[in-house]
Amino acid sequence: MQRFLLVFYVLFSSLFFTQTRLNLIPYPQKIELQKGEFIIPETFILSGNLPQKETDYLKKRLSSVLKFENRVKGGGIQLENSSIPATALMNDQQRDKYILEISPKYIHIKSVTNCGYFLALQTLIQLLEQYKDSGKIPSMKIEDEPKFAWRGMHLDVSRHFFTVKEVKQYIDYLAMYKLNTFHWHLTDDQGWRIEIKKYPKLTQIGSKRKESMIGAYVDNTFDGKPYGPYFYTQDQIKEVVKYAQERHITIVPEIEMPGHALAALSAYPELACTKGPFEPATKWGVFDDVFCPKEETFTFLENVLDEVIRLFPSQYIHIGGDECPKTRWKECAHCQELIKKNNLKDEHGLQSYFIKKIEKYVNSKGRKIIGWDEILEGGLAPNAAVMSWTGIKGGVEAAKTGHFAVMTPGSYCYFDHYQGDPATEPNAFGGFTPLDKVYSYNPIPAELNAEQSKYILGVQANLWTEYILDFKQVQYMIFPRLFALSEVGWGTADPENYKEFEGRVIHEFKNLDKLGVNYAKSIYNVSGKVIPSENGVAYELSTSQDQNGIRYTLNGKDPEANASIYKNPVPVSKSMTIKSAYFENAQLKSAISSQSFTISKTTGKKIMLEEQPSENYSFGGAFTLVDGITGNQRQLGKTWLGFQGKDVVATIDFGQKIQFSEIYFNTLDNKGSWIHFAKSAQIFISDNGTDFKLIKEIAKDEILSAKGKIRLNVGDQNVKYLKVRIENAGIIPAGNPGADSKAWLFVDEIGVN
Incomplete structure (x- = not known):
């Protein structure tokens, strides 16, 4: 139990405040406006029983505009000591509860923990910034606590590296808007960024690459410039961890395994299934060479994890587990023998074996593992938590089987996606995730009942940095979407009242301006x-x-x-x-927005899909295929629908018989992202919508020669219904990124003339 009191020297006012909404992000759970105002003084008098580190943070944030003075007692000020009693039944969110009371006489904070006090300070700072020009804050009582225990932001420092100073700035942004988890993606194919004293070659070799891919992935161009060596020393890691702890933020480190391992294999090739040689990747995407599940690999990883665990006090250690091609394991005699020896079903079972073995070791150190939803392959490790990124399915499966999950679906929570018109935005990885879409996300899947929902720890957004070259671009990609994430995680997002939230976002831009933050202004477009x-x-x-x-x-x-x-x-x-x-x-x-339309006889007509697109690439749904907009083959923005492992079967109802002789559609080829041209396509027609007749087929060779831009002469037709079947490439063949995984099929406008 703790007693925190924040008291300031004040003047009195009898005015009654009538504003119904305050410019706070995230918005508190409960605000009760009261009579009177607190006059902001030139000097704040702080009572003597306040938590020192948190109060020092307050002083630092406001030192440029206000003075502070500590006193055990203030002249004529009535001191009040009170607290919120902690109980054994409280969960983490309730322990972070705070009550902020602002009266004409004082400002008073009640909380259970220092973290609750710190969260109250964030609210208070926003109020002071909002009202300092007028010199008075309306009297009010705020009772507040977060809905979710995990409110996170991720940062990939492997594709592009960011300095300790920049990482600290990133942590400050999280603290300002009440996020509490920093997921630090420290290793990947393109770079190993953490010093491991037992294995110095990880940073000597793995922290640099000979060049980097630039521009659109389909261009396959490189800058020709060596990158690195860039990494964090263990002393720097400790410095950042301490900095985060002072802001009540947990850092969850990620050490990728068994895939995304090229940087590590470049340093220690004996850990692979083949002899190599290897080098840190210069391209983005997924690569076949992964850790081989042999004893020396597990010894290596256990030693690495020992040093990581000593550096990071977090309950969870992230072990990746995503996008692990099975090509090398299929060809490896040791792996095949391991599958037989342990009665594993296949290579997916071997992935589960790998993850479970790592989990057992991490558990022995008093910690837990969390991984991307591919760790569900072959069976989930007993105590593992799942980070659901490919959609919500992984989180649902985890929760239904009694495992904790963090929801981070790409369709809502990938901040490397475009947030405005791709034509006016900097080059991004793809996808389209504007501010309102982030704000609309509900981390509790509808499929879960009340008991199962308790296993949803919370929500996180991810920032992958393939196309983010500097910290200014980091700022641009996270703001203002971080505001929406903050409110979703706090549990007060109200999508039906989005415009009100948008107004608060625009107001908060003033504070970002003062901080020199390079935020996206797409909201104005x-x-x-x-x-x-x-x-x-x-x-x-x-x-x-x-x-x-x-x-x-x-x-x-x-x-x-x-x-x-x-x-x-x-x-x-x-x-x-x-x-x-x-x-x-x-x-x-x-910015000037531009949209070109190519109108055909399908435009605006009724369309039905037998299989729905992936949640990550479903903007506009089936209507996207008849909206008159042709997709840009260099930008995977909102004009494309993406299907993983599924065929596109679209039926268009013209409403009446129409004449046409040409059909067109486009597909994409971007193998680094597992996107392949269609395998084949068939065109059908019907007068009744039930009995369809095949009138045209196109084979893979023809699709390849057309580079995915399909134009088919089908002769003179006069029908009411058109069905187009576009066949997915299926399982990605060996020698390609993502081999043995389901290929993606991207399709845009289906038109007829």
């Missing part, structure tokens, strides 16, 4: 959404600002202040390019 209309489709424009400020053109020219004022969705009945922007007082205030 005009965004477009294709919607069905009577005559095909229409283009609906919106902005976070005054809708009357939207200007647009239909002739492909950049809009000016005197261009058409947007009032209603723009009908799109022919091929055209719509450009739009936001203007204020005749001044351009946003």
Whole structure:
């Protein structure tokens, strides 16, 4: 039990505050506005019984605008000592509960733990920043606690490295918005970033690469510049861990295994199934060479984990476990013998054997493992927790079997995805995850009952850095989406009231400006959404600002202040390019957004899919295939649908018989991301929607020669229904990234002329 009191010298006011919403992120669980105001003084008088480190943090955050003075008693100030009693039945979230009372006489914090006190300070700092210009804060009582115990952000330092100073800044951002877990991705194919004293070659060799891939993956171009050596010494790791602890943030280190191991194998090739030689990867993606499950490998990994565990006091150690191709294991005599000896079903069973062996060792050290959802392959280790990234399925499976899970699905929580129009954004890995989508996420899957839901630890967003070259770009990719994540994790996100949240985000930009943060301004841009209309489709424009400020053109020219004022969705009945922007007082205030339409006889028609796309690449659903927008083959943004291991079977209902003679669609080839051209395609027609006739087939060779841009002459047709079957490449063959895994099939617009 602790008693924390924060008391300041004040003046009195009798004004009653009537504002109903405060500019706080994340928004508290309960706010009760009261009569009167607290006058912000020039000098804060702090009572003498406050937690020192947390109070020092407060002073540092506000020292540029306020002075502080410590006193056991203040002149005429009535001191109050009170607390929230802790009970054995409290969970971690309840132990972080705080009550913040602001009256005309004092500011008073009650909490169970120092962490609760620290969280209260974050709220108080936001209030002081919000009201310091007016000089007074409305009286109020805030009762608050987080919904989820795990509120995390991830940072990949393997693809691109960030300094200790930058990592500390990253941790500060988490603390400011009440996140409590920093997932530090320290090793991968492209770089080993943590000093391991027993194995010095890990950083001597594995922390550098001869060059790096640049631009779009399909370009296959490189910068020709050596990268590294970059790594953190153990003393630097200790420094960062201490820094995080002072901000009540747990660092969860990740040491990748059994896949994503090229940097380690470059240093110690004897740990592989083949002799190598190996080098840290210069490309992005997934590679066949992985750790071989032999005794010397386990000895190596146990020794590495010993040093990692000594450095990081976290309950969980992340062991990766994702995207581990089985190609080398299939060809390895030792691996095949191990499968037989242990009565394992196959190489997926061998992955489970590997993970369980590592888990047993980590458990013996008093810690637990967490891994990406592929650790479910072949059976989950007894005490393992799952980080569900490929969707929600892994988290659901874990929770239903009594295992803890952290929800981090790529479709909502991958901050390396585009957050605005890809044409106006810096190059990103792919996908489309705007602010409102992050804000709409509910970490508790609908499939879980109340008891199973208790196994959902919380939510995390991930920042992979293939295309993030410096810390300014890190800032750009996480802000403002971190605000949405913060509120989702706190449990107060209200997607139906998104516009209100958007207003608080824009207000918080002022504080980011003061901190010099390079945040994304996509929220100011005009965004477009294709919607069905009577005559095909229409283009609906919106902005976070005054809708009357939207200007647009239909002739492909950049809009000016005197261009058409947007009032209603723009009908799109022919091929055209719509450009739009936001203007204020005749001044351009946003980037210029551009969208080209290619209209065909399928545009806006009813479409049904037999298999749904992956959650990560499903923006707009089936309608995306008939919205008049052709996908950009260099950007996996919102114009593509992605299917892993599934065929695309789309049936289009024209509503009446129509004539056409050509069918077109595009597929992608991006093998580093496991995306392969379609294996084949078939075209069917029908008059009744039940009995379909095959009229055209196209084989893989023809698809390859067309480079995925398919144009088929089908002769003169006059029908009501069209069915297109596009066959997935299936299992990725040996010699390709992701071999033995299900290939991805990406498809865009299906059109007919």
